Amino acid sequence: MTFLQLNDLKVHFPTDDGLVRSVDGLSFQLERGKTLGIVGESGSGKSVTSLSILGLHKGGRARISGEIWLDGEELVSASQEHVRSLRGKKMAMIFQDPLSAMHPYYTVGDQIIEAYRIHNDVPKKVARKHAIDMLGRVGIPQPDRRVDSYPHEFSGGMRQRAMIAMALSCDPELLIADEPTTALDVTVQAQILDLMRDLQRDFNAALIIITHDLGVVAELSDDILVMYGGKCIEYGSADDIFERPEHPYTWGLLGSMPRLDREVTERLLPIKGSPPSLINVPSGCAFHPRCAFEPRTGGKGGTVVPDLVETEGGHLVRCHLSREERRDIWATEIKPKLES
Amino acid sequence: MVTYIIRRLIGALAMLFVVSAVTFSIFFVVPRLAGVTPDDIANRYVGRAATAETVQSVAEKLGLHDPVVVQYGRWVKGVFVGSEYDYGTGVEQCPAPCLGYSFVTKQPVWPDLVDRLPVTLSLAAGASVIWLVIGVSVGVLSALKRRSIFDRGAMIIALAGVSLPPFFTGLVALSLLSYGLGITAPGGAYVPLTENPAQWAYSLILPWLTLAFLNAAAYARLTRAGMLDTMGEDYIRTARAKGLKESKVIGKHGLRAALTPIVTIFGLDVGILVGGAILTENAFSLQGLGKYATTAIAANDLPKIMGFTMLAAFFIVVANLIVDLLYAVVDPRVRLS
Numbered sequence: 001m002t003f004l005q006l007n008d009l010k011v012h013f014p015t016d017d018g019l020v021r022s023v024d025g026l027s028f029q030l031e032r033g034k035t036l037g038i039v040g041e042s043g044s045g046k047s048v049t050s051l052s053i054l055g056l057h058k059g060g061r062a063r064i065s066g067e068i069w070l071d072g073e074e075l076v077s078a079s080q081e082h083v084r085s086l087r088g089k090k091m092a093m094i095f096q097d098p099l100s101a102m103h104p105y106y107t108v109g110d111q112i113i114e115a116y117r118i119h120n121d122v123p124k125k126v127a128r129k130h131a132i133d134m135l136g137r138v139g140i141p142q143p144d145r146r147v148d149s150y151p152h153e154f155s156g157g158m159r160q161r162a163m164i165a166m167a168l169s170c171d172p173e174l175l176i177a178d179e180p181t182t183a184l185d186v187t188v189q190a191q192i193l194d195l196m197r198d199l200q201r202d203f204n205a206a207l208i209i210i211t212h213d214l215g216v217v218a219e220l221s222d223d224i225l226v227m228y229g230g231k232c233i234e235y236g237s238a239d240d241i242f243e244r245p246e247h248p249y250t251w252g253l254l255g256s257m258p259r260l261d262r263e264v265t266e267r268l269l270p271i272k273g274s275p276p277s278l279i280n281v282p283s284g285c286a287f288h289p290r291c292a293f294e295p296r297t298g299g300k301g302g303t304v305v306p307d308l309v310e311t312e313g314g315h316l317v318r319c320h321l322s323r324e325e326r327r328d329i330w331a332t333e334i335k336p337k338l339e340s
Numbered sequence: 341m342v343t344y345i346i347r348r349l350i351g352a353l354a355m356l357f358v359v360s361a362v363t364f365s366i367f368f369v370v371p372r373l374a375g376v377t378p379d380d381i382a383n384r385y386v387g388r389a390a391t392a393e394t395v396q397s398v399a400e401k402l403g404l405h406d407p408v409v410v411q412y413g414r415w416v417k418g419v420f421v422g423s424e425y426d427y428g429t430g431v432e433q434c435p436a437p438c439l440g441y442s443f444v445t446k447q448p449v450w451p452d453l454v455d456r457l458p459v460t461l462s463l464a465a466g467a468s469v470i471w472l473v474i475g476v477s478v479g480v481l482s483a484l485k486r487r488s489i490f491d492r493g494a495m496i497i498a499l500a501g502v503s504l505p506p507f508f509t510g511l512v513a514l515s516l517l518s519y520g521l522g523i524t525a526p527g528g529a530y531v532p533l534t535e536n537p538a539q540w541a542y543s544l545i546l547p548w549l550t551l552a553f554l555n556a557a558a559y560a561r562l563t564r565a566g567m568l569d570t571m572g573e574d575y576i577r578t579a580r581a582k583g584l585k586e587s588k589v590i591g592k593h594g595l596r597a598a599l600t601p602i603v604t605i606f607g608l609d610v611g612i613l614v615g616g617a618i619l620t621e622n623a624f625s626l627q628g629l630g631k632y633a634t635t636a637i638a639a640n641d642l643p644k645i646m647g648f649t650m651l652a653a654f655f656i657v658v659a660n661l662i663v664d665l666l667y668a669v670v671d672p673r674v675r676l677s
Binding site: 103118150 | 573574579580582597671
């Protein structure tokens with residue numbers, strides 16, 4: 001049985017301006033001990049996906065449909081109270097900005113103790129010892145002293161470590177990290193990614209990393225899911241995505257990635273235009289207004305929504321171009337530019 | 341921490357000094373600039389029948405011809421060591437702390453103030469508890485049930501609360517509940533707490549509610565705004581992500597943060613109120629500091645007004661000090677060093 005499985009998940013928000021289709025028919029699977037990277041621009045629906053797995057999408061206003069199976073339990077139809085009891089224990093989350101994500105009025109220790117005691121009926125003293133252990137495990141020096149510090153007394157990297165300690169305090173089986181390194185210094189980013197890789201191995205948790213930074217997923221992910229306009233547009237192993245990408249949007253993401261091994265005189269290859277509005281998603285393929293290869297689809301780009309089809313051994317692509325065309329374009333037009 | 345408190349105490353004393361100097365100037369310098377002579381002031385103390393010589397000698401004895409600075413110095417000295425007032429017919433003692441001597445009632449001001457303080461304190465204590473509890477609860481509920489009928493209704497009532505002055509709501513309440521239905525005490529009733537706690541509460545319930553209505557409304561609006569703000573914060577999402585029950589998310593994480601500005605305002609409001617709830621005390625004929633002040637103003641009794649102002653200023657300065665210290669307790673990001 002698959003540990004985590006999403007089937008045709010849709011999260012729509014009715015607003016005064018129209019229906020916002022944040023997530024529009026998303027499916028994927030994830031096993032314990034594996035890491036899935038979800039990549040996309042702002043507003044592609046990646047954060048809403050993670051929040052809805054935890055049941056944290058604004059309950060009253062969102063319309064959610066589809067299925068989320070976690071370890072044999074379906075969560076979309078489960079009671080809010082049941083999902084709450086799983087949050088923190090079975091599934092936990094690490095947020096982007098640890099300064100605003102931790103309560104400024106409580107010590108780091110108190111916040112970890114609280115997280116632990118929600119799901120473990122232990123005296124405060126025991127929970128405190130556990131909190132100190134966890135802080136030590138995520139590499140905070142002198143944890144027995146720092147446990148009584150407030151979040152603002154920590155540096156950015158330390159705060160993210162504390163946040164990770166809090167998320168892992170109840171030994172969750174699913175860990176979702178939403179842009180875990182975006183708010184951090186570059187030097188600290190690498191440390192945090194290393195830490196997450198080590199801890200994931202220790203805890204054997206399933207890990208979902210949500211990011212706009214392909215570098216981050218390259219470090220950690222087994223599989224990568226590229227989201228655009230609330231839909232998955234390409235899915236595959238890290239090798240598939242980095243070595244044999246087949247979607248023009250993925251090519252664009254790779255081209256926008258600054259690389260040290262490239263000549264400084266070389267320009268990045270940014271994707272033109274801006275992400276689509278989720279209220280007025282472009283007709284047909286959501287990416288077609290920004291796609292350089294749209295003319296080659298024979299007018300289908302703007303009219304027909306392409307299906308997500310398997311191109312080879314678990315590598316899925318949502319594109320009107322034929323497999324041969326895509327491989328040809330990648331080999332002759334895109335790859336040489338990226339490698340030059 | 342200790343140095344911070346000492347520094348703040350010194351600041352508070354300096355503040356009181358400034359307030360007293362300014363108040364003194366307003367009452368004793370401004371009239372003089374407007375053409376009032378020392379003899380005119382003395383005239384007020386000796387009565388109408390006095391001859392010009394008597395007036396002059398009294399003005400002399402009271403030092404009204406001295407420079408203002410000297411007069412102010414004498415007043416400050418009186419606060420610490422007491423003073424004597426000789427106005428012709430005999431020497432009146434005004435023991436420390438002498439905040440002034442009323443020539444209308446021929447009484448030192450301080451004992452009067454002390455007499456009136458329990459009434460005002462009773463009024464402030466009861467009303468502040470009521471408005472804090474009601475205001476914060478209504479504000480929290482309104483924020484959580486945003487745009488519901490409860491929210492809209494509460495906010496309309498709150499708007500009425502902040503708009504209607506106590507001399508209106510107080511009198512309406514009195515005429516309906518006390519004189520109409522006879523379920524609450526009539527105006528002017530006051531039984532000291534030490535005499536009979538039940539009667540004390542009964543006599544004050546209407547003034548409490550009147551005063552609380554005014555402030556609860558403001559607090560409800562403030563709490564609602566604060567809660568709407570904090571419940572959108574990232575750390576609230578984190579608290580939910582931990583699996584915390586919603587009631588705890590609201591109480592422990594949301595309200596805790598939203599209460600910080602409330603604590604600040606509450607301290608200052610109580611400080612101001614302890615110095616006299618002028619409108620409410622007048623509406624209910626309660627013999628508190630506020631009523632004392634209005635009577636003194638009507639009688640043009642400057643020493644009383646001066647004494648009252650100083651006491652009120654004292655309470656506000658103290659409340660400010662307490663709020664500052666409390667702030668560091670409430671919000672750990674404020675470090676006292």
